[in-house]
Amino acid sequence: MADLPDTMLAAYLTELGGPERIRIGHLPVPVPGPTDVLVRTELMAVNHVDTFVRSGGYRTHTPFPFVIGRDLVGSVARTGEGVDEFAIEEKVWCNSLGHQGRQGSFSELAVVPRERLYRLPAQADPATAASVLHTAATAYLGLFRTGSLRLGETVFVAGAAGGVGSAAVQLAVAAGARVIAAAAPEDFDWCRRCGADLLIDYRDQALPALLEAAAPEGFDLWWDNSGRHDLDLAVPLLKRGGRIIALAGMAARPVLPMGALYTRDASIRGFAISNASAADLAEAAPVINDLLATKRLISRINATYPLTAAAEAHRQMEVGVKGRILVASDPDPG
Template sequence: MTGRVPEAMRAAYIDCVGPADGILYGELPVPPVGPTDVLVRVDAVAVNPVDTFVRSGAYATPLPFPFVVGRDLVGAVAMAGPGAPGFSPGQRVWCNSLGHAGRQGACAQYATVAAERLYAAPPDIAGEHLVAAAHPAASAWLALFRHGRLRPGETVYIGGGAGNVGGAAVALAARAGARVVATARAEDAPWVRGLGAAEVLDHRSPDLVGQARRAAPDGYDVHLDTSGRGALADAVDLLAHGGRLVAMVGLGRAATELPVGRLYTRDASIVGFAISNATTADLAAAAEGVVRLLGQTPWRPRVAGRLPLSMTAEAHRRLEAGEVRGRLVLTVAAGNGR
């Protein structure tokens, strides 16, 4: 144990699902630590769109109340259970799968994490980058390689290539030897090209679909839209023979008709993916991908700003109001945590 672990901690939590102003900031007991768990003293937490879906109830998942919000953390081991080998007090660690499926979240001074969900933080990667990358980059890795089954030499379409998931996907796919065609606003095109995109199309162009077709006349082996703006019929039409469309955005979007003929006559497929369903083995494989991405490519998550943990409700409000371009990072102070 590093220092004394107090009995109570400051935390951002809810008593029921609902709007952002239902997030309370106050004292809760430090959570118990089971034999295969690690108690982490939290340094920083990233705020992701999915945190707002869980808090509001838009994404239904079992939540124990009072429920501490937040999915990703970076921090230091305070105490490790006897069945959590490989973790020692003071060690820097990170996690990206708290705060859903019955697990308490990360927005607190301390969080209990099952050892199989906790990863060592490399000393040469800034904690802020790691925590801001944790969710979007792991999602990009799983979408491309587990669900999209992307292989070297294939062509991949990445919509929203300057976003947090999209940028990570561009860098990961290019590093894996795929040809990447991405979309972004014009001013972001140089950055997205720098991540390895062969072509960057302006997502504001009225002829975006035509440009995407000309950029890959034989079609796309993998289609990954992170903006939620593209039309399903166009995306299916752009697929190559055997192409895979990975659907990962658009919660609550209205139903659209599937152009089924164009899908099946090409042996193409649509696969849905939510990282919330990932196994611990897949999450661990993705975590290695995240660390390689940060260590070996120019991609870094866009950090939109930093707020103290006490302003978690404000962070959710700003994110839902569309005021955030990048990730807000919540910093967690020791002591009273204000």
């Protein structure tokens, strides 16, 4: 087993707050417990939730110094004494670090509990993988577990061009659903590449009529990751038994047309991937791996920052950019 250094470069917090609170420096290399794996990180992603954890907007246990970041793609550096299913140098990924007391992924080396670590298929592109680990797992659990999506159903995705939206479009299409997507016109081509059957401009004044024409029988599943939640629009457009997945819009206070909801046997189902168990995430992992290996899960990458620029990567996420933001352990990611 190769010798490891005593310290590693990391992006970490000593208190919650804005991106300026992110410190770059050396921390001791963590020691994996008997059922953990120490991973040499390669690529990480910035997600909205990472900015909520950093700021304190999403409360979770963050032992200081707290390494930020949720996802990683990397290779096995060392295994705990009880772990025999992973080999040194094997390519792996994780999408559930940096919350509930676990240290995050934005460091050269990161400890991952064995049940949260998955092999990366040789055919998968590491950058594409890193950019969809969080979004595709969100889409999988939201569509199939929370949303009970079935073959042939009609799905509406608002915010379809975004990270989660584009993953939701792709997974719903892969599952045989008909997908109507709302996005800005400049993103229509991207959404078509994701497989959306019909595109609608979310700023179009005629949106209600366009949606009604697109699905005269109504929608089975309504997925709005723009966070707007116009329930006056959504509920009357649901089929009987239709489901609205609530997964975004922390501060939204929508008006609910109650009669239209219960007379349709419709429901609004809340979901946060941070609550997903290791077993839930392990159910999503082989689906994500299969789609990555067969190039059926694509993403738009806006930029890749070095680990030392983690604060700037967070700022860009908060400003709002089109495409995913990655962070690389390589000081010169190109």
